Structure formats: structure tokens, C-alpha cells
Amino acid sequence: MLVISAGIGGGFPGRADVGSLVVADAMVAADLGSQTPDGFLSVDELGFGSSIVAADAELAARLRHELQRAGLAVSGGTAVTVSTATGTAETAAELLRRVPDAAAEGMEGFGVATAAQQFGVPALELRAISNAVGPRDRDAWRIKDALDALQAASSILREVITS
Numbered sequence: 244m245l246v247i248s249a250g251i252g253g254g255f256p257g258r259a260d261v262g263s264l265v266v267a268d269a270m271v272a273a274d275l276g277s278q279t280p281d282g283f284l285s286v287d288e289l290g291f292g293s294s295i296v297a298a299d300a301e302l303a304a305r306l307r308h309e310l311q312r313a314g315l316a317v318s319g320g321t322a323v324t325v326s327t328a329t330g331t332a333e334t335a336a337e338l339l340r341r342v343p344d345a346a347a348e349g350m351e352g353f354g355v356a357t358a359a360q361q362f363g364v365p366a367l368e369l370r371a372i373s374n375a376v377g378p379r380d381r382d383a384w385r386i387k388d389a390l391d392a393l394q395a396a397s398s399i400l401r402e403v404i405t406s
């Protein structure tokens with residue numbers, strides 16, 4: 244059994260371009276914690292749990308390889324999960340400070356991966372990039388391009404998980 248969280252997402256500039264795919268190595272709840280006068284403390288630092296779930300490394304690597312072989316642009320890195328989509332350069336920079344290998348941003352991945360983990364089921368997160376993570380520019384979102392990339396990836400995904 245395998246749980247896959249797939250959807251559109253933001254891409255960190257220089258890591259994942261609009262229209263490309265990210266197959267995450269890890270899913271991180273990047274804003275789960277507490278603000279303090281001295282900065283953000285994660286749930287890990289607070290001692291309340293873990294903000295990271297690792298993806299199934301072997302499957303993630305195989306999927307990236309097959310997507311590349313099919314001519315699709317794909318990268319790895321961490322998929323951060325947030326409850327407020329990033330809309331400023333400052334927040335994007337803060338997320339990269341917290342999660343230096345962040346490649347994509349979405350709103351569901353960590354929750355899905357945590358549920359899978361609780362049932363002992365491996366998880367993957369696949370994001371097709373519709374927009375850059377940074378200053379909000381709704382007109383620049385390319386949802387159709389991202390959905391086209393996701394559709395192209397889905398048949399390859401099916402082959403990888405059934406082979």
C-alpha cells in the first residue's frame with residue numbers, strides 16, 4: 244500500500260520552475276509551532292512532536308528517474324506544508340531559513356503523510372508547480388500548465404507503482 248498526495252503547488256525560485264514537478268524527499272509542516280520574541284519555534288523544538296515525515300526514498304527516486312526519462316522537468320527536495328500560502332518575499336526567505344532544501348509549497352502534504360505514517364503506510368508527495376513562492380501575484384499563476392504536467396506525470400506514476 245502507498246499513499247500519494249498530489250496537486251498543484253508553489254515552487255521556490257531556482258529550485259522548481261512553474262510547469263515543473265517536484266517529487267518530495269520529505270514533507271515538513273513549516274509553520275507548525277510558535278512565534279516567540281526571538282523567532283519561530285517548531286513543534287520539534289517545543290517538544291510536542293515532529294514536523295517532518297520522510298517520503299519513501301526508493302520510490303521517490305524511481306519516480307523522479309522515470310519522469311525525467313519521459314522528458315518532464317522534475318526535482319527533489321522538501322515539500323513544505325503551510326496553512327497560509329506565502330505571499331511575500333520575507334516569508335519565502337523565512338521558510339528557506341527554516342527548511343533550507345525547500346523546493347515546493349502546498350497545504351496538504353504533511354497532513355496526508357502524517358495520516359499515512361500513523362497507519363504504517365509509506366507516502367509520496369508530488370507537486371506540479373503553478374506559481375512561484377514569493378510576493379503574491381495571482382495573475383501569474385499557471386494552473387493549467389501545472390495540471391497538464393500533473394496529468395502527464397500520472398500515467399508514469401501508475402507504471403512506477405504497479406511495476
Ligand SMILES: O=C(O)c1cccc(C(=O)CC[C@H]2O[C@@H](n3cnc4c(=O)[nH]cnc43)[C@H](O)[C@@H]2O)c1
Binds near residue numbers: 252325
Ligand atoms: O489566491 C490566492 O492567493 C490563493 C492562496 C492560497 C491558495 C490558493 C488556491 O486556490 C490553491 C489551493 C491549492 O493549491 C495548492 N497551492 C498552489 N500553490 C500554492 C502555494 O504557493 N502555496 C500553498 N499552496 C499552494 C494548495 O496545496 C491547495 O491545494 C489561492
